[in-house]
Amino acid sequence: MTAVTENPLAEGLERLPVRPTALVIFGATGDLAHRKLLPALYNLAHEGALPERFELVAVSRSHHADEEFQAIARESVQRFSRTKPDPAVLDGLLAEMRYIPGLFDDDSVYGDLGRALDELDDKAGYPLSRVFYLATAPQFFPIIIGELGKAGLNATAEGGASRVVIEKPFGYDLASARGLNAEVLEVFDESQVFRIDHYLGKETVQNLMAFRFANALFEPVWNRNYVDHVQITAAEDIGIEGRAGYYEGAGALRDLVQNHMLQLLALLTMEPPTAFEANRLRDEKLKVLEAIVPPDLASVPTMAMRAQYGPGGQGGVRVRGYREEDGVAPDSRTETYAALRLRISNWRWAGVPFYLRTGKRLARKLTEIAVQLKPVPHLAFQSQGSVGVQPNQIVLTVQPDEGVSISLGAKIPGARMRIRPVNMEFHYGTSFVSQSPEAYERLILDAMRGDATLFTRNDEIEALWGIIDPILTAWKQDTTTPIPQYPAGSQGPPEASSLLEPGHVWRRL
Amino acid sequence: MEAALSEDIWTECNTTPDAIDDALRELLRARHAANHLLVPARVLNLVVVVDRSWKGEIANRLERVGRYHASRTVLCAVEPGRTTIDARVVMSYEEPTGDALGVILEQVEIDLGEVHLANLDNVIDPVRAAEIPTMIWCPHGHLEAINALLALADVILIDSDDEPEPAVALARAAELLGSVYVVDLAWLRTTPWRERLAATFDPPGRRELLWQIGRIAARHQASSTASAALLAGWLASRLHWRPTPLSRHDGDELRGVAHAGDHDVEVQLDSSDQVVPGLTGVTVAVPGGWSLSLDRASGGLCARRRSEDGTESTWQVLGASRGEGGILGEGVRQALLRDPTYGPALSCAREFCPAVG
Numbered sequence: 001m002t003a004v005t006e007n008p009l010a011e012g013l014e015r016l017p018v019r020p021t022a023l024v025i026f027g028a029t030g031d032l033a034h035r036k037l038l039p040a041l042y043n044l045a046h047e048g049a050l051p052e053r054f055e056l057v058a059v060s061r062s063h064h065a066d067e068e069f070q071a072i073a074r075e076s077v078q079r080f081s082r083t084k085p086d087p088a089v090l091d092g093l094l095a096e097m098r099y100i101p102g103l104f105d106d107d108s109v110y111g112d113l114g115r116a117l118d119e120l121d122d123k124a125g126y127p128l129s130r131v132f133y134l135a136t137a138p139q140f141f142p143i144i145i146g147e148l149g150k151a152g153l154n155a156t157a158e159g160g161a162s163r164v165v166i167e168k169p170f171g172y173d174l175a176s177a178r179g180l181n182a183e184v185l186e187v188f189d190e191s192q193v194f195r196i197d198h199y200l201g202k203e204t205v206q207n208l209m210a211f212r213f214a215n216a217l218f219e220p221v222w223n224r225n226y227v228d229h230v231q232i233t234a235a236e237d238i239g240i241e242g243r244a245g246y247y248e249g250a251g252a253l254r255d256l257v258q259n260h261m262l263q264l265l266a267l268l269t270m271e272p273p274t275a276f277e278a279n280r281l282r283d284e285k286l287k288v289l290e291a292i293v294p295p296d297l298a299s300v301p302t303m304a305m306r307a308q309y310g311p312g313g314q315g316g317v318r319v320r321g322y323r324e325e326d327g328v329a330p331d332s333r334t335e336t337y338a339a340l341r342l343r344i345s346n347w348r349w350a351g352v353p354f355y356l357r358t359g360k361r362l363a364r365k366l367t368e369i370a371v372q373l374k375p376v377p378h379l380a381f382q383s384q385g386s387v388g389v390q391p392n393q394i395v396l397t398v399q400p401d402e403g404v405s406i407s408l409g410a411k412i413p414g415a416r417m418r419i420r421p422v423n424m425e426f427h428y429g430t431s432f433v434s435q436s437p438e439a440y441e442r443l444i445l446d447a448m449r450g451d452a453t454l455f456t457r458n459d460e461i462e463a464l465w466g467i468i469d470p471i472l473t474a475w476k477q478d479t480t481t482p483i484p485q486y487p488a489g490s491q492g493p494p495e496a497s498s499l500l501e502p503g504h505v506w507r508r509l
Numbered sequence: 510m511e512a513a514l515s516e517d518i519w520t521e522c523n524t525t526p527d528a529i530d531d532a533l534r535e536l537l538r539a540r541h542a543a544n545h546l547l548v549p550a551r552v553l554n555l556v557v558v559v560d561r562s563w564k565g566e567i568a569n570r571l572e573r574v575g576r577y578h579a580s581r582t583v584l585c586a587v588e589p590g591r592t593t594i595d596a597r598v599v600m601s602y603e604e605p606t607g608d609a610l611g612v613i614l615e616q617v618e619i620d621l622g623e624v625h626l627a628n629l630d631n632v633i634d635p636v637r638a639a640e641i642p643t644m645i646w647c648p649h650g651h652l653e654a655i656n657a658l659l660a661l662a663d664v665i666l667i668d669s670d671d672e673p674e675p676a677v678a679l680a681r682a683a684e685l686l687g688s689v690y691v692v693d694l695a696w697l698r699t700t701p702w703r704e705r706l707a708a709t710f711d712p713p714g715r716r717e718l719l720w721q722i723g724r725i726a727a728r729h730q731a732s733s734t735a736s737a738a739l740l741a742g743w744l745a746s747r748l749h750w751r752p753t754p755l756s757r758h759d760g761d762e763l764r765g766v767a768h769a770g771d772h773d774v775e776v777q778l779d780s781s782d783q784v785v786p787g788l789t790g791v792t793v794a795v796p797g798g799w800s801l802s803l804d805r806a807s808g809g810l811c812a813r814r815r816s817e818d819g820t821e822s823t824w825q826v827l828g829a830s831r832g833e834g835g836i837l838g839e840g841v842r843q844a845l846l847r848d849p850t851y852g853p854a855l856s857c858a859r860e861f862c863p864a865v866g
Contacts, residue, residue, distance in 0.1 A: 007716060008747045009707035012850030017704070017711035048701055048828025052708045052812060086829040088808025093827060125814075125822060126712075159714055364608065401610050429612055430550045430580075 019160070020053035021129045021448045022120050024113065026104065026144055027136035028058030029072065032167065036198075037135060038073050039080040040440035045093045046083050049445060053128065055120045056097045059113065061104070069099035082438060104140045110151035117153070127160035131448055134166050141166055142183045149187035156192070165194040165447045168259055169250070170461050174469040181458045190458055194447045199260040200454040201439030201446075204402040204428065208267045208369075209276070211396065211404060218394070219272075221373060223348045228374045228391060229501070231355045232264055235362040235509050237314060239488070240336070244327030252306070252338040253475075256358040258468050262289065263456075264398075265354060268369055269344055278452040282460055289463035291346040300474035303342070305484070305496055306335030309361035312488030319361065319488045333475075333483055336360045339496040340471070353501055361488040363509045367398035370507050381417050390421045403427035519598040526635040529596045529617060533636070536600050540613060547602055547611040553844050554643040555579030556633055556661075558654040561588035561620065567648060573834030577842040581615040581638045585629070587651065591622030594632070629657040637661070644692070644844040655685075662689050664844040669695035669735035670786050676862045678735050682855055692843045695735040696851055697836050698787035703743060705803050705810060705826055706793065719748060722769070723796040726777040728789040728804075731761060734862070736787050737778040741767075742858030743850060744793075750774055752860035765861065772796075776861065786833065 010017055023041070025033055044050050058069055073094055077085055098116050102109035121127045132148060134141055145164065148154050156162045166184070171177025184193055199205055212218060221227070234256050240247045247255070263285075270284040295303050310321035322328055322336050337359030344354065373392040381389065393407045403426045410422040428436075446454055456464070486493040491509055500506065517540055519532040540547050559567045564586040571582060597618045605611030617636055625632060637643055645658045646666040655665070665685055672678030678695075685691050710719050725744055727737035745752050745767050755765035761780035766773040781789040783805070790804030802813045809828040815821050831839065 007707060007711050008719065009703070009710055009744075011747070012848045013704055013707055014846070015704055017708035019712055045827040046829045048704065048809065048826075050827055052705055052826050053824060054827070083829075086808065089827050089829045092808045092825045123822075125816065125820075159712055400608065427548065427610055429610055430548050431552055 015047075015049050016449065018049075018051040018445060018448045019129045020051045020124060020126070021131055022055040022057060022117055023131045023133060023444075023448070024057045024059060024117075025133045025135055026059045026140070027134070028069070028099070029060040029062050029064075030135055032135045033058075034072075034076045035080050036438070036440045037133065037444070038076040039082070040438055040444055042077040042081050042085060042090060042093060043083055043438065043441050044445060045089050046081075046086060049441075051448065053124050054093075055128065056093070057113065057116055057120075058097065058099045059104075059109065060099075060101065063101045064099050066097065066099050070094045070097055073097065104136065105143050105147065107147065107150070110147045110153065114151050114153055121157075121160075127157035129161045129448065129450075130163070132162075132164045133444075133447075134164065136167075138167075138169055138172075141170075142180060145184050145187050154187050154192070161192070161450060162188075163192045163194060163447060163450065164188055165196055165444075167196055168198075169254060170195050170456070171465060172254070173472055174462065174465040177461055177465045181462065185458065191450075191452070193458070194452055195456040195458075195461055196443055196447075197259045197263060197456055198439040198443060199263060200456075201441075201443040202398065203436040204396075204398045205264065205267065206454070207402075207428075208264070208396060212268075213272050224350055224352050226373050227349075227352050228372045229353045229355065229504055230268070230372070231357070231370045231507055232261055232268075233356075233366060233368050233370070233507065233509070234261055234358040235364065235366045235492075236358075236360050237362060237365045237489075239309070239319065239361050240322070240325055240328075242326065244325055247336075248328060248332060248334050251334045252336055252358050252360070253468055253471060257338055257340065257356060258464055259456075261356050261358060262464050262467060264369060265292075265342070265356065268371075269349055269354075271348070276453065278455075279457075281453055282457045286457070286460050286463055288344060288346070289460065289467065291344045291349075292342050292467050293345050294467050294470050295474075297470055297474045297477070300471050303499065304338065304340045304471045304474075305493070305499060306339075306475060307337040307359070307484040307486050307493035307495065308332070308334070309336050309359070309488045310485035312361070312486075312490060314361060314489045321485065321488065322361075333479070335475070335483065337362075337486060337492055337496075339492075339499055341499045341501075342467070353504070355499065355504075355506070357492065357496060357506065359486075359492050363489055363491055365400065366509055368507075369396045369398075370394070371396075381419055389419045401427055401429065403429075514601050514603055516602075517600040520596065522595045523593045524596045525594065526632050529598060529619070530635045532596075532598045533615060533617070536598060537613070537615075540600060540602070544604070544611070546605045546609070547613055549613045549615065549638075550578075550580035551638060551641050552580040553641060553841065554581045554583065554637040555666075555841060555844075556583045556585070556637065556643060556645050556658060558585045558587060558626075558629070558645075558647040558649075558651045558658075560649045561586040561591075563649060564618075570834065570837055573832075574838030574841055575835060577838035578614055579644065579841055579844075580641070581617070583617045583619065583633060583636055585619045585621055585632070585654070587626065587649075587654075588620060588622055591620065592624055593622075594625070595620040623653075626651060626653040627657055629654050630661050633658060634661060642844055644841070659688055664690045664692055666692050666840050666844070667694070669693050669739070670698070670733045672735070673732070675734040675738055676859070679738065679855060679859045679862060683859060686852055686855065690847065691851065692840050693739070693851065693855075694836055694840050695733065695787075696739050696848075696854070697839050697843065698733065698736045699740045699743070700839075701810060701828055702740060702788055702791045702803055705812075706744075706791070709801055718795050718799060720769070721795045721797070722748070722774055722793055723772065724775040724777070724792070724794040724800075726779060726792045728779045728781045728791070730783040730786050730789065731780045733786050733788065734761075734763070734778060734780070735858070738763075738858040738862045739851075739854050740788065740791060741776050741778065741861055742856070743854035745857040745861075746850070746853035750857070752776075752857045754863045755861050763862070767857075767861075778861075787836075 266285040273280040339357040371394040412418040484493040642663040644664040669678035729737040750767035755763040763778040792802040794800035810826040
């Protein structure tokens with residue numbers, strides 16, 4: 001008999017096979033499940049991308065019968081799915097869906113869950129892979145993990161895997177992230193753990209790697225010899241949208257910088273991995289994250305600044321300042337804007353400043369990475385009568401209008417040699433007219449397949465927290481320095497310019 | 510509410526390819542000047558050559574491809590006896606809102622005669638967008654047009670199920686594959702079954718069964734023998750079976766064997782009374798009694814598995830029907846991809862269905 005290590009039928013298929021799986025969503029009545037997870041699962045079913053056997057089990061605190069929860073899930077899909085639901089597919093997805101009500105620290109919930117999963121295995125005739133998706137508030141993560149361990153649901157049955165997907169935020173600071181890692185790894189092996197940052201599932205974020213490593217054009221200049229500085233911006237035009245309870249305890253640094261923005265920085269600056277494989281990619285990200293030297297407490301004010309939006313105008317409408325939002329303390333010191341200047345201490349990037357900024361209620365919604373190259377060493381042209389020669393910029397836009405733009409100096413038509421910057425642009429929307437899948441669709445499928453490439457590893461998450469932990473500490477300790485206020489709808493606080501080195505300016509939003 | 514689609518239109522009778530090219534450029538320049546956020550999509554040229562009398566039907570099919578439109582579609586309608594060229598250029602777009610970009614799709618309709626087909630490349634070359642792939646589709650035959658356009662084509666879209674005699678269709682596909690990348694709608698109709706069979710045998714414990722398969726049966730709509738042959742050819746090529754010619758039994762049924770090392774695999778292609786083109790179902794069986802059938806059903810495929818001990822289980826494999834519009838859209842999308850398994854599958858399918866006579 002021939003020994004078979006590879007599946008010969010899988011070659012050439014766009015959708016790789018996924019083992020039969022039972023997916024358990026904890027927090028199934030919550031906002032994330034309602035808006036993202038259930039619609040994503042429907043879209044996977046619609047595309048025929050779910051495994052040949054797929055079972056869905058929902059666990060949450062509210063009391064519902066199976067049929068009641070199926071109706072709730074149906075409404076979620078009908079409201080938020082990116083494709084118009086096909087009734088037969090939706091019926092098929094929800095028909096056998098089970099709902100287990102109960103408190104997350106109640107042992108009996110896990111007994112019920114174990115029995116339900118065993119029944120599903122019996123129905124299939126073989127053990128299904130089990131994926132436990134923790135879409136609850138973060139304080140329940142260690143409780144659920146511990147209970148899964150106690151119930152023996154962390155064990156991998158022969159032929160079926162057991163995996164856990166943990167939503168962000170993973171920890172509150174470095175110490176809590178370490179603590180949570182320890183609790184998780186006491187129950188699950190690292191290979192079973194999938195810490196999700198949905199940003200990594202976005203097509204444009206993955207395109208960063210394609211852009212860098214599939215083009216010979218850029219890599220030769222991707223270093224300290226040619227790059228003058230880098231600006232990473234994640235600007236939002238909305239406020240906290242009624243989420244004061246969460247945001248007051250989080251702030252901009254935890255909400256966006258610790259995860260999304262530092263992931264962008266890592267993908268932008270890491271060395272080329274030898275293969276697009278989970279551990280090789282994450283090894284490279286970890287190396288560059290560890291090369292970012294965290295500030296000591298005394299130097300935080302010189303490399304980081306925070307601010308809050310005050311009253312202002314957004315889209316022609318007068319809006320409240322952060323401290324006037326419902327649920328926000330009038331003397332709140334939670335930042336809605338954070339800017340940092342980071343340095344990477346390695347051969348490739350030594351001396352290059354990396355500026356990161358994020359904020360709410362800014363002039364427009366924009367996420368981009370702008371790489372500014374150094375000026376040419378000698379210029380033979382006069383710049384009179386024009387804006388002159390500007391350094392080249394490579395701008396990778398994550399949203400909106402995902403794409404890449406490169407600024408070049410070009411001659412202005414006429415008798416004189418005058419130069420002005422022009423742009424060469426690539427837009428996803430014009431080069432790939434088709435719709436991109438939602439990040440959650442990709443990531444759920446990857447978790448079911450056991451591919452952790454786009455998930456964050458334990459050491460990586462600690463490295464991410466390690467970079468911002470001193471800043472969090474310094475800001476927590478400083479209870480007297482006034483928090484700068486910027487008008488809602490503006491470019492952000494002018495004080496952010498204090499982080500920039502001479503000759504650098506923040507790009508206009 | 511969906512945004513309204515706007516159109517800029519240019520038409521000219523007795524025109525030339527250069528005039529059409531000028532019109533495309535001018536419409537684009539004017540629209541971009543009016544709104545700099547409107548930019549042309551640059552994905553794929555799709556050149557379609559059809560009989561004039563079926564132009565509307567093909568245009569309707571192209572409208573139903575869903576989200577996988579080509580960025581510039583050139584629809585050539587061939588009218589017997591015509592000696593001049595009439596053309597209509599349509600640029601369609603939704604006015605962008607806010608700072609977002611709006612994408613312009615271009616459609617060129619050219620009415621021409623059979624006299625133009627031998628040198629159709631001279632008509633199409635100036636009219637297609639440069640630096641992006643060009644896909645050719647001639648759903649009504651027009652071999653002269655295909656031959657003229659081959660040098661311009663990066664991809665040719667065919668439907669092997671369109672030809673009444675599968676052997677002829679598969680031979681033609683193989684001939685084209687020698688000079689250009691082929692996207693075959695008959696092949697794309699088998700995708701759900703290929704994906705599900707691959708998934709069935711993916712667990713390491715099941716992979717051993719692949720080498721024990723003793724029977725495959727593909728059920729298909731009467732005119733879709735090519736799809737069924739390609740599915741059988743795919744299994745044969747992936748599992749290193751040596752196909753032998755199938756023979757006809759009871760009308761439309763084709764039966765025969767493929768040699769799989771130490772045993773033979775029964776191969777059966779059965780016609781069914783299904784209305785839509787493509788496969789109806791597929792069964793793979795192992796001599797010990799294990800078998801799996803995947804049959805078309807509402808909301809996906811109906812899977813029936815029989816174990817060695819005779820127990821049976823049935824379940825639904827989820828997936829929305831793509832419809833013929835969706836399959837054509839998938840064909841357009843495949844122009845930007847490359848499937849390395851079609852060629853070997855086609856080669857084995859031809860051995861199952863050798864040319865008659």
